[in-house]
Amino acid sequence: MTEQNKKQKGPELINVEYGHPRRYLWSTGEYVGKTYDEAKKNKKIVSNMCPKCKKILWPPKAVCGRCKVDVGADFRELPQTGTVLQYTYLVYPLWDPHYGEPFANPHANAMIELDDGTIIRHFLEETDEKKLKEGMRVQAVWKEDESERGEGTADILYFRTIKDKKTKKAAKKLKD
Numbered sequence: 799m800t801e802q803n804k805k806q807k808g809p810e811l812i813n814v815e816y817g818h819p820r821r822y823l824w825s826t827g828e829y830v831g832k833t834y835d836e837a838k839k840n841k842k843i844v845s846n847m848c849p850k851c852k853k854i855l856w857p858p859k860a861v862c863g864r865c866k867v868d869v870g871a872d873f874r875e876l877p878q879t880g881t882v883l884q885y886t887y888l889v890y891p892l893w894d895p896h897y898g899e900p901f902a903n904p905h906a907n908a909m910i911e912l913d914d915g916t917i918i919r920h921f922l923e924e925t926d927e928k929k930l931k932e933g934m935r936v937q938a939v940w941k942e943d944e945s946e947r948g949e950g951t952a953d954i955l956y957f958r959t960i961k962d963k964k965t966k967k968a969a970k971k972l973k974d
């Protein structure tokens with residue numbers, strides 16, 4: 799039996815195009831809105847600092863979960879370099895739940911400790927599994943065109959591997 803004949807067995811399958819628009823607008827609120835604005839206009843990562851424990855919260859929050867106090871709008875700029883603490887290497891085809899587009903596979907999704915200690919999750923530019931490692935140093939790479947920005951930290955395309963004076967120290971720290 800040819801491949802063509804095998805395909806013709808069973809019920810006839812029909813293909814129905816189903817429009818599913820996902821474009822909508824919603825308010826990001828005062829605090830998260832500030833983070834979106836700074837990313838779009840200035841390619842900066844900002845978040846608010848708790849007046850009591852002096853920790854920068856990520857993502858920005860109205861109330862500090864540790865101190866149970868109003869955080870307010872004391873925004874600080876976060877560094878754009880950091881160290882990969884852990885990563886997940888994805889090969890399975892998944893859809894980005896925020897924007898409804900398929901991820902380009904394979905890709906690595908990482909927990910990154912920025913140089914001020916703030917931990918954020920983002921993608922890595924490096925897709926070669928052999929070159930990925932915990933302790934690698936990375937730096938944010940932004941979408942260049944401002945008209946394409948406006949999606950918060952998704953305005954950062956990914957984090958690129960860098961070599962800097964903290965490279966050796968970061969790798970050693972994770973080994974210990």
Ligand SMILES: [Zn+2]
Nearest residue numbers: 848851862865
């Ligand atoms: Zn606090």
